[in-house]
Amino acid sequence: MVRRLFCACEQIHPMHDKPLSFQGLILKLHDYWSRQGCAILQPYDVEIGAGTLSPMTVLRTLGPKPWKVAYVQPSRRPADGRYGENPNRLHQHHQYQVILKPNPENLQELYLGCLEAIGIDPGLHDIRFVEDDWENPTVGAWGLGWEVWCDGMEITQYTYFQQVGGLDVFPVAGELTIGLERLSLYLQNKENVYDLQFNDEFTYGDIYLANEQQFSAFELETADVETCKRQFADMEREVPRILAARGRQGQPLALPAYDHVLKASHLFNIMDARGAIAVAERQSYIGRIRDLCKMCAEAWVASQGGNA
Amino acid sequence: MPQLLLELLSEEIPARMQANAARDLERMARERLLAEGLLPEALKTFGGARRLTLVAEGLPERQPDRHEELKGPKTSAPDQALEGFLRKTGLSKDQLVEKDGVWFATVHRHGRATAEIVAEMVQGIVRDFPWPKSMVSGVSKLRWVRPLRRIVCVFDGEIVPFQIEGIPSGDVTQGHRFMGSAQPFRVKDFDDYAEKLQKHHVVLDPEERKAKILEEARTLCFARNLELVDDAGLLDEVAGLVEWPVPVLGDMDPAFLDLPPEVIRTSMRVHQRYFAVRNPATGKLAPHFVTIANIAAKDGGRTIATGNAKVLSARLSDARFFWNEDRKVRLEDRLEKLKGVTFHAKLGSMYDRVQRIVSMAEAIAPFVRDDDATRSKAAEAASLCKADLVSGVVGEFPELQGIMGGYYAEAEGLDPEVVDAIRHHYKPQGPNDDVPVQSVAATVALADKLDTLVSFFGIGEKPTGSRDPFALRRAALGVIRIVLSTRTRLPLKQFGSDDLLAFFADRLKVQLRDEGQRHDLVDAAFALGDDDLVRIVARVQALGEFLATDDGANLLAGYKRAVNILRAEEKKGPLPTGVAAAMTGQPAEEAALIAARDAAGASLSAALGNEDFVGAMQALAALRGPVDAFFDKVLVNSDVEAERENRLRLLANVRDLMGQVADFSQVTG
Numbered sequence: 001m002v003r004r005l006f007c008a009c010e011q012i013h014p015m016h017d018k019p020l021s022f023q024g025l026i027l028k029l030h031d032y033w034s035r036q037g038c039a040i041l042q043p044y045d046v047e048i049g050a051g052t053l054s055p056m057t058v059l060r061t062l063g064p065k066p067w068k069v070a071y072v073q074p075s076r077r078p079a080d081g082r083y084g085e086n087p088n089r090l091h092q093h094h095q096y097q098v099i100l101k102p103n104p105e106n107l108q109e110l111y112l113g114c115l116e117a118i119g120i121d122p123g124l125h126d127i128r129f130v131e132d133d134w135e136n137p138t139v140g141a142w143g144l145g146w147e148v149w150c151d152g153m154e155i156t157q158y159t160y161f162q163q164v165g166g167l168d169v170f171p172v173a174g175e176l177t178i179g180l181e182r183l184s185l186y187l188q189n190k191e192n193v194y195d196l197q198f199n200d201e202f203t204y205g206d207i208y209l210a211n212e213q214q215f216s217a218f219e220l221e222t223a224d225v226e227t228c229k230r231q232f233a234d235m236e237r238e239v240p241r242i243l244a245a246r247g248r249q250g251q252p253l254a255l256p257a258y259d260h261v262l263k264a265s266h267l268f269n270i271m272d273a274r275g276a277i278a279v280a281e282r283q284s285y286i287g288r289i290r291d292l293c294k295m296c297a298e299a300w301v302a303s304q305g306g307n308a
Numbered sequence: 309m310p311q312l313l314l315e316l317l318s319e320e321i322p323a324r325m326q327a328n329a330a331r332d333l334e335r336m337a338r339e340r341l342l343a344e345g346l347l348p349e350a351l352k353t354f355g356g357a358r359r360l361t362l363v364a365e366g367l368p369e370r371q372p373d374r375h376e377e378l379k380g381p382k383t384s385a386p387d388q389a390l391e392g393f394l395r396k397t398g399l400s401k402d403q404l405v406e407k408d409g410v411w412f413a414t415v416h417r418h419g420r421a422t423a424e425i426v427a428e429m430v431q432g433i434v435r436d437f438p439w440p441k442s443m444v445s446g447v448s449k450l451r452w453v454r455p456l457r458r459i460v461c462v463f464d465g466e467i468v469p470f471q472i473e474g475i476p477s478g479d480v481t482q483g484h485r486f487m488g489s490a491q492p493f494r495v496k497d498f499d500d501y502a503e504k505l506q507k508h509h510v511v512l513d514p515e516e517r518k519a520k521i522l523e524e525a526r527t528l529c530f531a532r533n534l535e536l537v538d539d540a541g542l543l544d545e546v547a548g549l550v551e552w553p554v555p556v557l558g559d560m561d562p563a564f565l566d567l568p569p570e571v572i573r574t575s576m577r578v579h580q581r582y583f584a585v586r587n588p589a590t591g592k593l594a595p596h597f598v599t600i601a602n603i604a605a606k607d608g609g610r611t612i613a614t615g616n617a618k619v620l621s622a623r624l625s626d627a628r629f630f631w632n633e634d635r636k637v638r639l640e641d642r643l644e645k646l647k648g649v650t651f652h653a654k655l656g657s658m659y660d661r662v663q664r665i666v667s668m669a670e671a672i673a674p675f676v677r678d679d680d681a682t683r684s685k686a687a688e689a690a691s692l693c694k695a696d697l698v699s700g701v702v703g704e705f706p707e708l709q710g711i712m713g714g715y716y717a718e719a720e721g722l723d724p725e726v727v728d729a730i731r732h733h734y735k736p737q738g739p740n741d742d743v744p745v746q747s748v749a750a751t752v753a754l755a756d757k758l759d760t761l762v763s764f765f766g767i768g769e770k771p772t773g774s775r776d777p778f779a780l781r782r783a784a785l786g787v788i789r790i791v792l793s794t795r796t797r798l799p800l801k802q803f804g805s806d807d808l809l810a811f812f813a814d815r816l817k818v819q820l821r822d823e824g825q826r827h828d829l830v831d832a833a834f835a836l837g838d839d840d841l842v843r844i845v846a847r848v849q850a851l852g853e854f855l856a857t858d859d860g861a862n863l864l865a866g867y868k869r870a871v872n873i874l875r876a877e878e879k880k881g882p883l884p885t886g887v888a889a890a891m892t893g894q895p896a897e898e899a900a901l902i903a904a905r906d907a908a909g910a911s912l913s914a915a916l917g918n919e920d921f922v923g924a925m926q927a928l929a930a931l932r933g934p935v936d937a938f939f940d941k942v943l944v945n946s947d948v949e950a951e952r953e954n955r956l957r958l959l960a961n962v963r964d965l966m967g968q969v970a971d972f973s974q975v976t977g
Contacts, residue, residue, distance in 0.1 A: 088622070102446045105455070108319055112485075122486045126556075126601040126612045128549055129357075130581075131322035133441065144443040144454065146320060151615025152580050152599060160445050160455070171447045186615075278648065 019188045021197040022204055025118060025180065026072055029096050032117040033070035036110060038098065041071035046259050047266040050075050050136075051097030051177055055258050058139055058293070059300045060099070061161055061173040067101040072180070076266065078223075078273035081216030084209045087192040088185065091215045092208070096178040103160060103174030111158065111176055115150070119187065125150050134159040138265060138286050139293045140166040143175070155183050165297025166290075225276040228267045235264035239292045243299050254300035261292045309349065309366035310464030312426055313498045315481055316360045316434070319454040323548030325440060326355035326514065329453075332438055333360050340429045345371050346422060354512050357551050357602075358485075361512060363498040369464065371419030380404065380411035423463045427470040427477075430461055434472050448473045458482070465496060483508020484551050486603050509552040509604075517547040525555040525598045529585055532557065534594050537584040539577065546581050550602040557585075558613040562595035564624045567631060568715055569593050574705045575623050582620070630700030634712070635719045639695035639730075646694060654767045658694055661759065666690045668762075668803075669755035675798045676754070677747035686751040689729035692717060693752055696730075710734045725749070736786050739822075743786075743793045750794045757783040757790075758803055765808045784815040791841045800839040809839055816841065825852055828976045835971035843919060850921030851970050859929040866935040867972045870959040873944055877956055888958035891950070897934070897941040898955065904934035905961055916968060924969050935962065 020028060030040050044054040051057065051073035060067045073095050081091030098114075100107060108129075112122060120127075129146040134157060136142070145159035157177040161169040181193050181204075190196055194205030242257040268285050271277050277285060314337075321329065334353040341348060341364070349366025378397060381389035383406055390411065394401060397413040404411045434452070445455040450473035461468040461477040470477050480492045481501070487509035495501040502512055511517045521543060522536075529536045534557075547553065564572060572593055576582040582597040599616045601609060646659040655661065669690040673683040696702045696713035714731025729749040733756050736743050744753045760783045764770070771780050791798055800809055813834045817827040825848060833847040854860040877883060890902055908927045915923030944955045966972055 105446060105457070123603070123606045124611050125615065126599075126603060126605070127486065128602055129320035130549065131320075131324070144441060151612050152582075152619040153615065160443055162443055170444070172443075172445045174445075 019197075020118060020184075021188075021199045022180065022184045023199045025184055025187065026096070028118050029114065029178070030070065032114050033098055036068070036100075038068045038070040038100070041069050043071060043073050046262045047076050048073060048262055049077060049265060049269060051095035052136060052141070052175065053139060053262060053265070054097070055255060055262075057097060057099055057175065058141070058164055059254065059258060059297065061101055061164055061169050061175075062167055062297055062301050064171070065101075066171070067099055067173065070096070070098045073097055076269070078215075078219035078266075078269045081212065081219050081273065083216040084194065084205075084212035087194075088181070090181065090193065090208075091212055091219060094180040096176075096180050098176040099173055101169075101173035102171030107174045108158075111148070111156070114176075115155075118183075120150060126152070129158070132157065138289045139164065140290045140297075143169075145175075150186070153182070153186060155179070155186070166294045167297055167301060219270055219273045221274075223270045223274055225271055225274050228271045228274075228276075232264050232267045232271070235260045235267065236288060236292065239264075239295060243295055251303040252299040254296050254303060257299065258293070258296040261289065261296055264292060265289050310369055310422070311497055312348075312362070312364040312367055312422075312464075312468075313460060313462045313495070313501055314362040314430060315458075315460035315501070316456060317358060317458040317460070317481055318360075318452060318456045320357050321355070321360075321453050321548075323357070323545045325453060326357075326360075326548045327544070329360055329437075329439070330355035330514075333362055333433065336433045336436070337362055337364065337429065340432065341367070341425075344425050344429075345374060345419070346425065355514060355548070356510075356512065356517075357548060359481075359510075359512075361501075367422055367463075370421055371425060373419045374417045376415045376417060378413045378415055380413055383409050383411060423466065423468045426461065426463055426468050430459070430468075430477070431470060431472055450475070460495060460501070462495065462497065481505075483510050484603075487552055511552060514547050517550070517553050518543050521547060521553045521555060521600055524553075525583060525600075528555055528557045528598065529596075532596070533588070534585045534596060535588040536598060537573070537586055537593075539583060542577050542581060542583065546600040549581065550600055552602060552604070554601045554604050554609065555598050556601050556609040556612050556616070558582075558597050558599060558617045558620070560595045560597055560617065560624070561621055564621075564628070565593060565595055567624065567628055568711075570708055570711050571627050571631065571701060571705070572624065574708055575627050576620070578705060578707070579623050580616070580620060582616070627701065627704065630704060634696075634699040634701055635716060637699075638720055639692040639713065639716055642695040642698050643691070645698040649697060652763075652767075655763050658697060661763075662691060662694050664759045664763065665693065665752070665755045668759050669751050671803070672754050672758070672798065673747075673751045676751045676794060676796050682747050682751065685723055685725050685748045686729065686755070688723075689726040689733070689748060689752045690755055692722075692726070693730045693733045693756065729753075736789055738782070739785070743789050745790075745794055747794070750790050750796070754787060754790050754796075754798070757786045761787070761808055761811075762804050765805060765811070770807070770811070780811075781815060784812055785819060788812065788816055788819055788841060792845060795842050797840055797842055800841070812841070816844070820845070820848060825849070826855075828974060829855075829970070832970040832972060832974040835974050836967075846919065847921050847970060850925050851975075853922070854925035854928070855975065857929070859932040860925070862936060863928060863932045863966075864972060864975060866932070866939060867963065867966055869939060870935075870963050871973060874956065874959055874963065877945075883960060884953040884957050885960075886957055888954050888961055891954055894951070894954070895942050897937045898958065901931075901934040901938045901958060901962070904931055905958070905965060909965055912965060912968060921969070928966060928969060931962065931965075 034040050041056055044056060048054055054073055056069055056071065074092050075095050076092045078091055080089050082089040104110065115122065115127065128149040130149055132145060132147040134143050134145060141161065141164040143159035143161040147154045148156040148158055155178060159175045161173040161175055163169060184196050185193060188196055194203065194209055196204035198204050198207055238260045239257045242260065243252050243254070245253055247253055268289060330353040334351055338351055346367055348364040351364045354361040380393040393411065393413070397415055399413050404413050439453045442451040442453055444451055450456060456475060458481060459472065459475055459477045460479055460481050462479050467479050468477055479494050481495060482492050483490070483505060493504055493508065495504060505512050511520060525536050573584045576584050576597055580599065582599050585594045585596040585598060586592060587594045597620060601612050605612055643659065643662070646662060647657050649658040651658045651661045666687050669686040670683060673686045676682065693713060696709060696716060699712055699716065701712050702709050710731055710733055714727050717727040717730045725746065725748040728746060729752040732744040732749045733752045735741055735753055744750050760778065761780055764778050764780055769778060800812060813830060817830045820830055821827045829848045829851050832851065833844045838844055855864060874883060888902055890899055908931050911927040912924055915927055942955065944952065944959065946952045946955065
């Protein structure tokens with residue numbers, strides 16, 4: 001506490017102080033984006049492959065309404081599971097997702113402010129915006145932007161959304177996606193994700209090693225492909241059925257329908273991790289998910305969700 | 309004379325687009341200024357990470373006054389048409405002129421102020437700019453490569469006022485994103501602009517950025533007794549990623565030097581945009597790298613060097629993982645996986661393609677080197693040459709295809725010629741790439757390209773105009789270069805259609821033209837129906853040399869004269885056939901030409917039999933004197949029919965004799 005009275009040094013050279021813990025990093029980001037007017041949301045509660053896929057991004061960036069959110073999204077990538085034995089490959093990592101719609105003119109400056117807030121000094125580090133055209137075929141989305149490099153490491157995916165679900169995004173939404181584990185390894189100068197300080201009490205391994213071990217075994221060995229296939233077909237049938245129904249206000253049920261798309265997408269990822277998707281089938285599965293997603297996006301835009 | 313300064317400041321422009329954007333800006337401005345009668349004395353543009361800049365020197369203050377002739381309706385047209393035209397031009401009927409039944413009006417236009425034209429021009433250029441990909445941002449409908457932030461437009465010291473989708477033009481710009489004050493500043497003209505940018509840590513000219521990078525990077529290396537590995541493509545790219553380039557030398561864990569050097573270099577270049585560094589004594593890679601930072605950091609770049617080294621370690625650890633895993637699987641055992649890799653929808657899988665390359669290699673081998681070992685090694689190499697496509701390293705770095713296959717084949721202990729053939733079978737990949745000359749490697753490299761050509765021609769995918777999506781031109785040129793450097797007598801007709809043969813002729817023409825040969829001579833040699841490129845080229849070379857001599861040029865003239873006479877006579881009735889004979893009382897020149905014909909005929913067939921084209925040309929050269937003398941003294945169209953027929957036969961004999969060497973009718977001049 002005494003040190004805090006002389007806190008100027010912490011502001012100028014935070015890297016020389018005790019580095020931010022994993023949870024400290026999230027808190028700093030929450031604090032910064034909250035001050036920019038973002039709603040700080042809780043992670044979405046369906047298995048999701050990336051922060052972008054949350055309905056809080058996919059559906060909410062569509063339509064004319066402004067939108068400002070920031071949230072952490074645990075992101076499941078079954079094929080990347082390594083039983084907790086690889087220092088930086090994980091079945092589930094965490095993405096920090098920021099959406100500002102319409103993107104303000106000074107989004108780049110806001111972003112750089114966020115880097116300073118977590119202790120990355122642009123006078124000391126080499127920050128670069130390197131072309132990267134982002135595309136996610138499973139949700140029919142694309143945008144232009146960059147991967148942001150800090151001393152040669154990609155720390156952020158920065159995108160101006162142009163289309164989602166095959167529909168134009170206008171006003172344009174700016175998206176920032178930060179891989180939290182990778183950034184945290186960098187800030188804490190660690191090689192192994194399990195050695196990260198989660199906070200003063202726990203390491204990342206204390207909390208997530210068991211998950212990695214068990215889910216890797218499940219997703220790479222134990223998951224039943226036939227069950228997944230059947231459930232995928234169920235989800236595929238459910239989406240149009242749900243969309244055909246109407247809510248009390250006469251709207252199509254785009255949000256619940258989209259949850260089923262997410263479930264289908266996760267089932268596909270598990271089958272893929274099990275090595276059960278032949279190369280020739282791959283495009284067809286991705287196309288089926290994209291079609292489902294498009295139906296939800298159109299229903300969302302056509303109904304109150306997109307316009308009100 | 310007034311100067312125009314234009315700067316379009318945006319968020320970071322992809323490096324690969326900057327040079328083209330600068331060229332497009334220059335072209336569009338030049339075209340549009342010229343169309344308005346405004347001719348700048350000099351026009352220059354610069355592309356960089358955040359700005360496109362144009363400076364035009366010596367523009368007039370105003371457009372010159374112009375007289376324009378406008379075409380109106382026909383005089384026979386209804387009155388309304390004429391009235392409309394008069395309204396449009398603001399003239400009365402007696403001011404019009406009639407030409408060939410059409411009304412013309414001469415309109416006098418006052419030149420407009422250049423600034424006014426510039427304002428329209430910039431708006432038009434921004435609207436029509438041909439970015440390969442563009443986007444909108446925020447609530448603006450303006451399309452640009454990334455959000456456009458500021459426009460500087462100053463003409464003759466004054467702001468040219470306009471706005472584009474809410475962005476006003478002005479005289480204020482910004483310097484480097486991180487260095488200096490980062491405060492916007494005002495500019496008066498180009499010199500002021502360039503000087504202030506420099507002060508605000510922006511090197512405007514990409515050539516200057518490149519020079520700065522090279523010079524400083526080399527100095528850094530030199531100080532540590534190291535040498536920078538030059539890479540022109542990488543230099544172009546990094547010069548577009550930074551506004552204030554500062555090379556930083558970093559260290560790599562020397563343990564990674566056990567990876568193939570191509571893997572290290574590719575990982576550095578593709579993933580990290582680093583320059584590799586070598587030991588000048590051994591020429592081998594040294595455990596260092598040079599990254600080009602965008603700032604002169606407060607700590608002299610220590611943090612940047614350490615951070616980058618850490619990232620490189622992670623990258624190379626990944627590469628090592630793939631490299632180790634890849635060598636656990638034999639190339640042969642990867643073939644099955646190629647069935648799942650589509651080569652082309654109409655041409656089947658990569659596995660199917662490998663089968664075709666194997667058959668092709670077996671068919672070609674005897675022409676390259678006729679022994680069993682070449683054939684069986686070529687077949688083995690062909691069957692394995694695509695297996696690395698499903699390896700981990702090639703999955704990560706597609707540009708290492710072939711090279712990795714070579715390493716894996718080597719690790720398996722395969723025959724060195726097979727290893728070499730797998731490694732080099734994509735060569736030559738461009739005009740500056742070298743050609744595999746060892747017979748097994750040459751066979752597989754030829755088979756790879758011929759299969760590509762035969763297959764795509766087979767499904768009608770021929771290159772058209774600038775469209776050549778399957779790089780068939782490069783493949784054909786590769787075949788030509790390998791065949792010529794290995795002197796392989798490959799009868800191309802056995803492998804491809806007439807279409808493909810014509811395609812080869814075309815490519816050969818381009819190749820020979822680039823070497824300074826006359827392309828009409830290629831036609832003259834191809835017209836004989838030969839499909840042996842080695843022979844064709846020897847013929848073309850000898851022919852070129854012959855036609856450059858006095859004898860050659862004169863004989864060609866004689867040939868054309870003979871052909872013209874024969875063609876004219878043919879119209880009157882069928883030409884006599886057979887061999888012209890000695891006749892009593894014929895002029896001495898006719899008898900001499902008959903003798904020369906026989907002598908040349910004998911030496912020509914001997915020379916052609918040995919493919920001695922220089923000898924063949926010498927044989928023809930002996931005809932020049934007798935042919936000239938014949939045309940000089942002898943009248944072909946004699947009143948005596950027997951004489952006329954004999955002389956026509958003689959001309960036809962000479963024509964046909966020459967025709968054995970080349971089709972001289974295809975030779976121009």
